[in-house]
Amino acid sequence: MSVLVDEVMKLSPPPSDQKASSKDFQSDQDVRWCPGCGDYSILAQTQRVMPDLGIPRHRMVFVSGIGCSSRFPYYMNTYGFHSIHGRATAIASGLKMARPELSMWVVTGDGDGLSIGGNHMIHLLRRNLDINVLLFNNQIYGLTKGQYSPTSEKGKVTKSSPFGSIDYPFNPAALALGSSATFVARTLDRDPKHMQAIIKRAAEHKGTSFVEVYQNCNVFNDGAFFQFTEKDTKDDTVVYLEHGKPLTFGKEKDKGIRLNGFSPEVVSLKDGKWSVNDLLVHNEKDTTLSFILADMTYKAGLPRPIGIFLAIDRPVYEQEMVRQIVFAQEKRGDGDMVKLLNSGDTWTVQ
């Protein structure tokens, strides 16, 4: 750390920062999302979780790109950077490398993070910087008023696809796993408790945390996830992934997922053929299993997996960078500019 930054980090925080409440994380700016937008819930859950992390807000940075979700930093009373389309992950990476001690958050959407910013996203995930990514997936372009997104379902009729979209959608969780992410989770805007738990786990994870949040856009794609969030359907359409527990679902928890070869299938626990012991038990440390679970996402007849697909440890990029610097300094001593300038073949003119 440079001398000047070091001086800043030694400053003691004002007393008000010491026992923060969710209110302390609310900025003075009016929130300007459409009334009824799923983003409100994500903002509220995030602000609720923040005080529990024990990190003072002046050491937190929220970085975003462009899109509805990307207005998020304006509403957080932390440091924030509302940048350009798709680049939040790259900006956050640079900031994290420069300042590994900061708590870094990227807020992005399905367009910002997976379309224009898809490249930076996959590279962040493989490098594994300690950055938390909240990807609001509403399966539509909201800010540009309703074009299909890279997660929109095939056949979707939008302003830019009047005859139905011919694009096949990304499966964000599978994409993240394919990019060697170390933490991949999915949660729902209408399940506050679950979201809070996931955000907290994401914050605690050392390495890049990829959290896909199913978020309702009530203006351009209303109800896209209602089957997973509304009372009368959700029990039969969602399976919650819990580490060490068998995959059961249904109102009476009378259905489960078992593996038939490598393929998950739904079985009934009522007819006596299968019992809980036959079911797939979730293990968030198992990379192979995580791919199988993520692959359930668009499969007909299977419930949508929600929860943590994978949470494993791998060296963190910015720490490796620091390690090389410390090693070089131990070996060669702190860089001396005068010595450097006078190094190599030199000669003197009298």
Next chain:
Amino acid sequence: MAEKTIQNLEEVTIRFAGDSGDGMQLTGTQFTNTTAILGNDLSTLPDYPAEIRAPAGTLFGVSGFQIHFGSTEINTPGDQCDVLVAMNAAALKVNLGSLIDGGTIIANSDGFNDKNLKLAGYASNPLTDGSLQKYHLHSVDITKLTGLAIQDMNLSSKLVDRSKNFFALGMMYWMYNRPMESTINWIEKKFGNKPEIKEANLRVLKAGWNFSETTEIFAVRYEVGPAKLAPGKYRNITGNQALAWGLIAAAKKAKLDLFLGSYPITPASDILHELSVYKHFGVKTFQAEDEIAGVTSALGASFGGALGVTTTSGPGVALKTEAIGLAVMVELPLIIVNVQRGGPSTGLPTKTEQSDLLQSLYGRNGEAPVPIIAAATPADCFETAFEASRIALKYMTPIFCLSDGYLGNGSEPWLIPDYNALPEIAPKFRTEKEGFFPYSRDEQTLSRPWAIPGTPGLEHRIGGLEKQHITGNVNYEPLNHEFMIKMRAEKVERIANEIPLAEVEGDSQGDLLVVGWGGTYGSIKSAVAHHRQKGNSVFHLHLRWLNPMPRNVGEILYKFKHILVPELNLGQLVKVLRAKYLVPAVGLNKIQGLPFKSVEIENKIEEILRGTK
């Protein structure tokens, strides 16, 4: 053994040319370092193809390295060469045009077999058909002699082939009376753990020397005495290395960490390579996934209080454009280094050009002023990068630091600066909570406060949307927008308050002023000097700052009857000068991927003066 004549020369230009796999760049660099240590002034021009190993013997696979050195002041790599070392027929064909009449050719006769001649498009062998009569031709079977020197080592023919450039180097060392120690040391270090290759190269180098000493082929040896350079300690340095060191020095002075976000691109990659070595200086280098991540990661690092830098060439700048606009809006320091190359598009990756001036000035959406500083010579890249950093930090602005392929790869002797005497760079992080607003401004520089994440009580948000004056809140009001546009322009304009006034080399008025910028400095200087020696009223104005320009540029321009602006583009600076100062400046334009020969500028000056008289 006949006694050899020794002839004194003031200056010489040698061109080494061969296949891109023949090691001509290495040979040239070794000759250059040795020559530098001897105290000659020098200038070099590496000229190599974009293909790493183009098919052997082809015209497009020819790689060249030209060095101009002397006991006098040397400003250019030389318009024409006095000696051409041609390792094969294609190398001769491509380079013969740049050899002076009566010049010397040292040709590797083994590189002129039927296949080579056919690939080079020769109907008959120029070494034997008498077509080279106006030159001093020395045809030597370098390949065979190399093989003989190491025949007892039983090396593969491939390894023998790879050593032959050292034979040529040994010959040139003998011919120009240069000591071999520097190269011997280099070989010993470089191939320390490959004893066979080390031994072979050493033997071949000495064989080249001994061959020249013993045989009757060369009747004359040349002596080029040391140049009268200013007293002090020197080293030889390339532009890319000097630029990297300038950045490190600036960060060190500023007590900041240097962060480089970069994506490999010719001819800028060597800056990334160079900086990645200096981890013990706390330098963080990040090879990003693309050009955009290179610049945005650097901007992110700047937000965090580092000296953020991105290095690239023209096509890379095109990709970074949107992020540079963001840097203008969020007003954070950011150095964008553009080592310009031939464009448009992929263009001529390994060749030089100055065609990104207008891109630097105007290549962004919206009114997005960015200061621009350009290096004049390879060694000047150090000071240019240092100054760019100082201004970026002081004014909280992105800045273009322009170099070009010729400067980046070229080298010259450098009077090593006294680090402690370099200007102070003293950035301050805002820490007082009282009265903090993200977009309040320093009265003198108009820069906004740098409040880095981690500072208690100064939590704030920045971004690409228009800012309200002072508070920095998102604001769409018409008058605020216009105010902020003008504020950002004024901030950049105010840099002119502290940059040195432009100085004309020579007089302050006269018939013709030659105005240049960037890497054409040396050619223009030589051309103007020749005319001055003839008593012509011709003067030279070099612009280091292109945006803002020094306050007195207009004043100077108005004092001359004619203004000539030589540029390696279709006329970019001349366009700006004409628009800004309403002067009838004319351009001299060359877009061939090569630097100006000073004679080209001299002739144009002549033409203008003849029209006047």
